Amino acid sequence: MPIVRREPAPVIPVTRGTVFVAGGQPSITYIDRQHLNVEYSLQQALNVPNQIVSLAGPSKSGKTVLCRKVMQDAPHIWIEGGQIERGTDIWDKICYVLNYPVEVQKKSKDEGKAGISVGVAEFLKFEGSLLNGSESARTYKIDTMAQAIRHLREENIVLIIDDFHYLPETVRKSFLRNIKGPVFDGLKLVLLSVTHRGLDAVKAELELQGRVYSVVVPEWNPVDLTKIPQRGFHALNVQCPSGVAHRLTQECQQSPFLMQKLCWEISAGIGVDTRSEKPVPIANSYDLVPIFQRLSKDFGHPTYQKLEIGPQSRKTRIQKKLRFGGTADIYKAVLMAIAATGPAATITYDELRAKLSDVLIDTIPRKQEVTNALKLLAAISRDIGDDAGIDWDSEERKVDISDPYLRFYLRWQVRSQFESTVGGTLSQRLMGDLRN
Ligand SMILES: Nc1ncnc2c1ncn2[C@@H]1O[C@H](COP(=O)(O)OP(=O)(O)OP(=O)(O)O)[C@@H](O)[C@H]1O
Ligand SMILES: [Mg+2]
Secondary structure, three states, X not given: OOEEOOOOOOOOOOEHHHHOOOOOOOOOOOOOOHHHOHHHHHHHHHHOOOOEEEEEEOOOOOHHHHHHHHHOOOOEEEEEHHHOOOHHHHHHHHHHHHOOOOEEEEOOHHHHXXXXXXXXXXXXXXXXOOOOOOOOOEEEEOOHHHHHHHHHHHOXXXXXXXXXXXXXXXXXXXXXXXXXXXHHOOOOEEEEEEOEOOEOHHHHOHHHOOOEEEEEOOOOOHHHHHHHHHHHHHHOOEEOOHHHHHHHHHHOOOOHHHHHHHHHHHHHHOOOOEOOOOOEEOOOOOOOHHHHHHHHHHHHHHXXXXXXXXXXXXXXXXXXXXXXXXXXXXXXXXXXXXXXXXXXXXXXXXXXXXXXXXXXXXXOOOHHHHHHHHHHHHHHHHHHOOOOOOEEEOOOOEEEOOOHHHHHHHHHHHHHHHHOOHHHOOOHHHHHHOOO
């Protein structure tokens, strides 16, 4: 959680790793999506006084990258929500960055006064908490919240909490209660979180009604995604045929992260580490499938595995016969049907049912059986975390799979298995492999 002040931008060497940055902050391949006013919207929100800025968007859509880009020249403190367990952690961390002690030990009024550093003396004055002469050695815990808020406001430092949804619920609520007043008095606060069912969770907090300025990171469109290979390969002096760029765009599940990762893999595959003097071509026929298969195994597997096992239950599950050979219980059959849709990010119940009849030989399970399975799969997903796994919206009767990693896994480890079946028969061995 660095505090950032103005510094000259470093000169970046052009290498595979600095061009295609998957999981970090890209610069050469940073796409500003100006036509969607992405940066401008966040900038505008920051200019609105006395409001909490909520920056929300789908999982891996570029929330962190956008915020870092917009804030790069403004003094700020960055806190990772995933590192916060207790309410005081946020304030302790801010004090740590600002160089304020969290506690101070003093022996007597006079000694204490003499021994303390400037920062502490300032604090003690602020708190009016000097020892009286008769007291012996004691350790005093400093009110880090008051200290941190005072400093942030005085120095106009923006407080950013990334992955705010990772904070335990009680911590989240008490933080918001405590921060309302200081924000009203001028403290700048930005909270980054994933949208759930398209809803901005921070805005939905009743406690904050009317006090949140919400910015939503839009979904990525194919034209913007294609700019990543175009710019990156150009920088490396690699000639990427439009067919290859198009295929990457089709397969990256609308995720700039996956696009960066795929491009990095191709560069490695053709042996390009740094910008080449002579243009290096990628063959039109370059086989991308092995890359898709290898990467998909890494990305979506942990989530898929939990979903495939289904809920804990002592009951023996009925195994249904699959059209491609082998059998599957209702949970696995539903996951296969989801995969068979593409998978699409949103699937209606009717589309899912139609795919179930493609996947199963046996009669399709009753409506209630399917919706129950979807409910339980959604419950498992909720336990895994926001925006992971699948979501079942029983009112709209649709399934949402917002996690691009899971979609990539379903596409390349599940759908491709039954698509590649020779003569339409998926062997028992292949079905077994789906579990590994
Ligand atoms: N504007 C962009 N231009 C190019 N690549 C981007 C852009 N935004 C994001 N990416 C790519 O996607 C990756 C993930 O972005 P980021 O970490 O910002 O997503 P996020 O929405 O914060 O994800 P999470 O939901 O996990 O917090 C980046 O490391 C980068 O590879
Ligand atoms: Mg993030």
